[in-house]
Amino acid sequence: xxxxxxxxxxxxxxxxxxxxxxxxxxxxxxxxxxxxxxxxxxxxxxxxxxxxxxxxxxxxxxxxxxxxxxxxxxxxxxxxxxxxxxxxxxxxxxxxxxxxxxxxxxxxxxxxxxxxxxxxxxxxxxxxxxxxxxxxxxxxxxxxxxxxxxxxxxxxxxxxxxxxxxxxxxxxxxxxxxxxxxxxxxxxxxxxxxxxxxxxxxxxxxxxxxxxxxxxxxxxxxxxxxxxxxxxxxxxxxxxxxxxxxxxxxxxxxxxxxxxxxxxxxxxxxxxxxxxxxxxxxxxxxxxxxxxxxxxxxxxxxxxxxxxxxxxxxxxxxxxxxxxxxxxxxxxxxxxxxxxxxxxxxxxxxxxxxxxxxxxxxxxxxxxxxxxxxxxxxxxxxxxxxxxxxxxxxxxxxxxxxxxxxxxxxxxxxxxxxxxxxxxxxxxxxxxxxxxxxxxxxxxxxxxxxxxxxxxxxxxxxxxxxxxxxxxxxxxxxxxxxxxxxxxxxxxxxxxxxxxxxxxxxxxxxxxxxxxxxxxxxxxxxxxxxxxxxxxxxxxxxxxxxxxxxxxxxxxxxxxxxxxxxxxxxxxxxxxxxxxxxxxxxxxxxxxxxxxxxxxxxxxxxxxxxxxxxxxxxxxxxxxxxxxxxxxxxxxxxxxxxxxxxxxxxxxxxxxxxxxxxxxxxxxxxxxxxxxxxxxxxxxxxxxxxxxxxxxxxxxxxxxxxxxxxxxxxxxxxxxxxxxxxxxxxxxxxxxxxxxxxxxxxxxxxxxxxxxxxxxxxxxxxxxxxxxxxxxxxxxxxxxxxxxxxxxxxxxxxxxxxxxxxxxxxxxxxxxxxxxxxxxxxxxxxxxxxxxxxxxxxxxxxxxxxxxxxxxxxxxx
Numbered sequence: 001x002x003x004x005x006x007x008x009x010x011x012x013x014x015x016x017x018x019x020x021x022x023x024x025x026x027x028x029x030x031x032x033x034x035x036x037x038x039x040x041x042x043x044x045x046x047x048x049x050x051x052x053x054x055x056x057x058x059x060x061x062x063x064x065x066x067x068x069x070x071x072x073x074x075x076x077x078x079x080x081x082x083x084x085x086x087x088x089x090x091x092x093x094x095x096x097x098x099x100x101x102x103x104x105x106x107x108x109x110x111x112x113x114x115x116x117x118x119x120x121x122x123x124x125x126x127x128x129x130x131x132x133x134x135x136x137x138x139x140x141x142x143x144x145x146x147x148x149x150x151x152x153x154x155x156x157x158x159x160x161x162x163x164x165x166x167x168x169x170x171x172x173x174x175x176x177x178x179x180x181x182x183x184x185x186x187x188x189x190x191x192x193x194x195x196x197x198x199x200x201x202x203x204x205x206x207x208x209x210x211x212x213x214x215x216x217x218x219x220x221x222x223x224x225x226x227x228x229x230x231x232x233x234x235x236x237x238x239x240x241x242x243x244x245x246x247x248x249x250x251x252x253x254x255x256x257x258x259x260x261x262x263x264x265x266x267x268x269x270x271x272x273x274x275x276x277x278x279x280x281x282x283x284x285x286x287x288x289x290x291x292x293x294x295x296x297x298x299x300x301x302x303x304x305x306x307x308x309x310x311x312x313x314x315x316x317x318x319x320x321x322x323x324x325x326x327x328x329x330x331x332x333x334x335x336x337x338x339x340x341x342x343x344x345x346x347x348x349x350x351x352x353x354x355x356x357x358x359x360x361x362x363x364x365x366x367x368x369x370x371x372x373x374x375x376x377x378x379x380x381x382x383x384x385x386x387x388x389x390x391x392x393x394x395x396x397x398x399x400x401x402x403x404x405x406x407x408x409x410x411x412x413x414x415x416x417x418x419x420x421x422x423x424x425x426x427x428x429x430x431x432x433x434x435x436x437x438x439x440x441x442x443x444x445x446x447x448x449x450x451x452x453x454x455x456x457x458x459x460x461x462x463x464x465x466x467x468x469x470x471x472x473x474x475x476x477x478x479x480x481x482x483x484x485x486x487x488x489x490x491x492x493x494x495x496x497x498x499x500x501x502x503x504x505x506x507x508x509x510x511x512x513x514x515x516x517x518x519x520x521x522x523x524x525x526x527x528x529x530x531x532x533x534x535x536x537x538x539x540x541x542x543x544x545x546x547x548x549x550x551x552x553x554x555x556x557x558x559x560x561x562x563x564x565x566x567x568x569x570x571x572x573x574x575x576x577x578x579x580x581x582x583x584x585x586x587x588x589x590x591x592x593x594x595x596x597x598x599x600x601x602x603x604x605x606x607x608x609x610x611x612x613x614x615x616x617x618x619x620x621x622x623x624x625x626x627x628x629x630x631x632x633x634x635x636x637x638x639x640x641x642x643x644x645x646x647x648x649x650x651x652x653x654x655x656x657x658x659x660x661x662x663x664x665x666x667x668x669x670x671x672x673x674x675x676x677x678x679x680x681x682x683x684x685x686x687x688x689x690x691x692x693x694x695x696x697x698x699x700x701x702x703x704x705x706x707x708x709x710x711x712x713x714x715x716x717x718x719x720x721x722x723x724x725x726x727x728x729x730x731x732x733x734x735x736x737x738x739x740x741x742x743x744x745x746x747x748x749x750x751x752x753x754x755x756x757x758x759x760x761x762x763x764x765x766x767x768x769x770x771x772x773x774x775x776x777x778x779x780x781x782x783x784x785x786x787x788x789x790x791x792x793x794x795x796x797x798x799x800x801x802x803x804x805x806x807x808x809x810x811x812x813x814x815x816x817x818x819x820x821x822x823x824x825x826x827x828x829x830x831x832x833x834x835x836x837x838x839x840x841x842x843x844x845x846x847x848x849x850x851x852x853x854x855x856x857x858x859x860x861x
């Protein structure tokens with residue numbers, strides 16, 4: 001109606017709205033400022049299709065009508081007497097069971113389509129609030145009782161809806177929450193007083209009309225996003241979304257977004273925009289530069305009611321947008337020229353330090369500098385390493401430079417980044433610089449042009465032989481010619497000497513190829529060349545002498561010992577022999593083995609047969625028998641040198657009896673060692689005697705141990721404490737024991753006051769005065785071998801000595817104070833009631849005579 005201006009259209013629409021209200025059970029949802037917004041829930045009748053098409057999408061604005069009485073001028077009275085004009089609650093009729101007859105045919109009346117019941121959520125009542133009236137057309141004839149069933153009535157949640165069983169009025173008993181439950185399905189029943197069904201149950205659909213009672217809620221309060229600097233307008237940045245619990249098919253749940261002012265306020269105040277419906281944030285203006293503004297903070301507001309700030313509810317969230325770095329700033333060297341110097345022949349030395357400035361993100365590939373030498377160092381003497389902290393370039397020497405070859409280098413250096421420059425960014429002229437490096441001259445050591453130097457000589461050359469001249473050169477050609485002096489640094493065998501001035505090497509001893517200092521026919525010595533510079537410098541050179549072998553070592557027989565059977569028929573193979581020669585071919589094998597002519601018994605008993613060039617076989621001649629024993633057989637061995645060398649060697653051959661396999665037997669081996677039968681028997685007898693002595697000694701030890709175990713001691717030495725000093729811990733008294741008179745512990749000066757007392761009356765703290773007995777001296781007896789006998793002897797001596805005090809005699813102690821908490825023990829007596837014979841006390845000796853007199857004489861007592 002608001003949108004239409006024609007009076008005819010307005011009248012037609014008004015009439016249409018009244019028809020909708022009357023036929024659709026329309027209920028207003030809310031009222032604000034004397035107006036409210038509602039949505040029509042159309043019935044499902046087909047005949048209402050055209051009407052729904054007409055009002056589809058139309059926003060209906062209905063207002064309460066207030067009637068003001070004439071003459072009321074006071075606003076307070078006007079508020080009290082305003083009356084809302086509302087439509088009466090609808091009445092829902094049960095579908096009748098009447099049947100109409102047409103031309104003799106019966107037909108049943110069609111059931112009505114019950115429109116849904118709309119209830120606004122969060123209603124303030126008063127409750128119960130009436131919704132509809134349900135009645136049957138048969139209540140005119142009989143008494144009808146109405147009831148409802150379903151969720152919200154007799155099923156949880158119970159008692160949300162109730163019905164008057166007589167009048168059929170249905171009520172809602174409490175406010176409804178659409179977000180908790182958006183609809184209810186109930187069934188209405190009509191029965192008579194006997195509970196019989198009067199009408200068929202009808203379905204009631206109750207819809208909870210949404211109110212805008214929930215604000216949009218963001219999942220997070222802070223969102224983080226990023227965008228590359230230099231991005232074009234329209235570049236996607238990030239997405240924000242808010243959820244509204246209200247019905248999203250109505251304006252109550254339709255959320256719209258907008259950006260509040262951004263921070264910081266740069267030259268462009270609105271750098272970003274947000275899609276009001278989707279929440280996507282995009283760039284809206286060019287000029288994103290991380291070097292100027294690295295981070296933006298924007299407040300995003302979400303408002304329901306399609307973004308209507310007057311009626312909608314709002315909430316906000318913070319979006320932090322970080323401008324990410326791109327390589328839009330090339331590195332720039334701080335100077336066009338750099339310089340440095342380095343001594344010659346040094347490596348891993350930093351010559352110059354190149355400083356660079358880059359405005360991009362520090363310690364990132366866009367900031368990290370890479371330096372390259374593009375000219376001035378064709379031989380690769382230098383490299384430039386990047387300091388990971390400062391990003392400076394360190395020009396470093398990686399290959400030694402020679403002052404005599406190059407006195408200075410002019411390098412051209414280019415600085416770039418690890419990452420390529422962004423599209424459209426050109427490199428700066430300040431990324432290139434020149435580096436001048438000066439080389440400092442130092443005194444270089446002499447060097448041997450040929451190092452190591454190889455020469456060949458035969459071994460055995462005499463001392464004083466000149467081998468070669470091993471001279472060195474001075475690399476400092478531009479300086480005044482320096483004098484070089486030579487010396488020997490390492491000569492393991494001390495065979496050589498070198499001339500100090502010209503480097504001539506002469507032998508000081510005969511060279512021997514077979515020496516332990518010669519490895520693989522090569523003897524190695526090291527010499528030192530030193531100049532007279534300041535400071536002096538020296539270089540080393542190695543001389544390697546290859547020694548050619550000569551036949552200077554005769555061969556030696558191998559092995560030097562062996563064994564052979566006494567009978568030839570059991571020694572078919574004999575003894576295989578060979579020779580060892582320190583020389584090498586052709587001065588070594590093949591060897592010649594011969595038996596000497598003297599003594600003649602050698603050739604008579606032994607024979608040598610050739611096996612190969614280096615091996616031969618030594619054996620007994622056929623039908624020759626030798627006694628078992630050790631025989632020394634001389635053999636002459638000759639090598640193949642020119643002239644050949646010979647050596648007379650002796651092999652010790654053990655002749656012994658052999659078994660059927662041709663191996664020497666044990667007795668045979670002993671006999672071959674030179675021991676006769678008598679010597680062998682003597683050795684066996686000695687072994688038997690020695691074993692018998694060992695066995696007898698063991699038996700004697702066992703017997704003595706058994707005797708000691710059978711004789712038990714009368715008193716355990718650990719229990720005899722008569723001659724032992726027992727030490728007890730001191731236990732100091734408390735404060736009450738600290739105040740005492742030490743004079744009571746002192747020996748009195750005179751005993752007269754004690755002697756004058758009558759006998760029998762004496763203080764308990766006085767020492768008794770008795771004459772000391774003079775005991776006879778016991779004879780000293782030698783300590784017996786058995787401790788038991790010793791104890792018995794001591795016991796008999798004590799029993800026969802009437803003057804010997806027993807161990808339980810009266811002992812005198814120092815004064816320890818008077819008074820005791822313990823009572824007298826004199827009243828203790830024996831409680832034994834039985835008769836006991838103590839006559840055995842008479843058998844215990846004089847020491848127990850007193851007890852025997854007291855208890856032993858039972859008859860007299």
